[in-house]
Amino acid sequence: GQQLNQSPQSMFIQEGEDVSMNCTSSSIFNTWLWYKQDPGEGPVLLIALYKAGELTSNGRLTAQFGITRKDSFLNISASIPSDVGIYFCAGQETSGSRLTFGEGTQLTVNP
Amino acid sequence: GAVVSQHPSWVICKSGTSVKIECRSLDFQATTMFWYRQFPKQSLMLMATSNEGSKATYEQGVEKDKFLINHASLTLSTLTVTSAHPEDSSFYICSARGAGEETQYFGPGTRLLVL
Numbered sequence: 511g512q513q514l515n516q517s518p519q520s521m522f523i524q525e526g527e528d529v530s531m532n533c534t535s536s537s538i539f540n541t542w543l544w545y546k547q548d549p550g551e552g553p554v555l556l557i558a559l560y561k562a563g564e565l566t567s568n569g570r571l572t573a574q575f576g577i578t579r580k581d582s583f584l585n586i587s588a589s590i591p592s593d594v595g596i597y598f599c600a601g602q603e604t605s606g607s608r609l610t611f612g613e614g615t616q617l618t619v620n621p
Numbered sequence: 622g623a624v625v626s627q628h629p630s631w632v633i634c635k636s637g638t639s640v641k642i643e644c645r646s647l648d649f650q651a652t653t654m655f656w657y658r659q660f661p662k663q664s665l666m667l668m669a670t671s672n673e674g675s676k677a678t679y680e681q682g683v684e685k686d687k688f689l690i691n692h693a694s695l696t697l698s699t700l701t702v703t704s705a706h707p708e709d710s711s712f713y714i715c716s717a718r719g720a721g722e723e724t725q726y727f728g729p730g731t732r733l734l735v736l
């Protein structure tokens with residue numbers, strides 16, 4: 511089946527620093543999504559990307575859909591303590607198809 | 622808008638008993654609902670996809686007789702873990718998607734602990 515490789519697995523940063531994480535796929539996706547999951551909660555959608563090359567922002571978050579359609583990255587600028595959580599990328603091959611999730615990036619922000 | 626709820630939020634049961642988890646779309650009609658399982662420090666793994674009024678499609682390796690899924694209405698899907706065993710202990714998360722929509726909205730999850 512498809513696999514999404516997400517890196518890094520974990521990050522420990524100081525408040526105010528910028529963060530970058532990425533996902534790569536062995537196959538082409540038509541949609542890339544980025545979610546955040548807090549402990550004991552379901553994932554919450556942060557950013558959805560639908561077009562190769564697309565760069566989309568949501569507040570301090572910016573995500574890009576890679577030109578090859580096999581990768582995506584998420585940047586968080588000026589991190590704050592509430593950014594702590596697990597960030598997952600997810601890809602979708604075609605419209606309406608299942609989501610494939612990456613392994614997640616655990617982010618810790620030290621105040 | 623696009624709120625999905627799950628009930629219960631956590632459940633503890635004895636080995637051999639069955640547990641039912643509900644997933645509801647509160648403010649939209651969910652033609653498709655998805656059930657995921659997440660073990661500690663791992664990603665979400667899709668268990669099955671259900672379309673309203675039809676049988677669920679299970680992912681490879683997921684026993685359909687053990688994980689019974691019913692999607693009888695456009696706002697409710699249920700997952701029943703039959704004859705639960707300790708290895709079924711996990712975090713079960715549902716998501717829902719409306720007709721013609723791309724986005725899946727996730728529920729808050731149900732923590733199952735089988736003793």
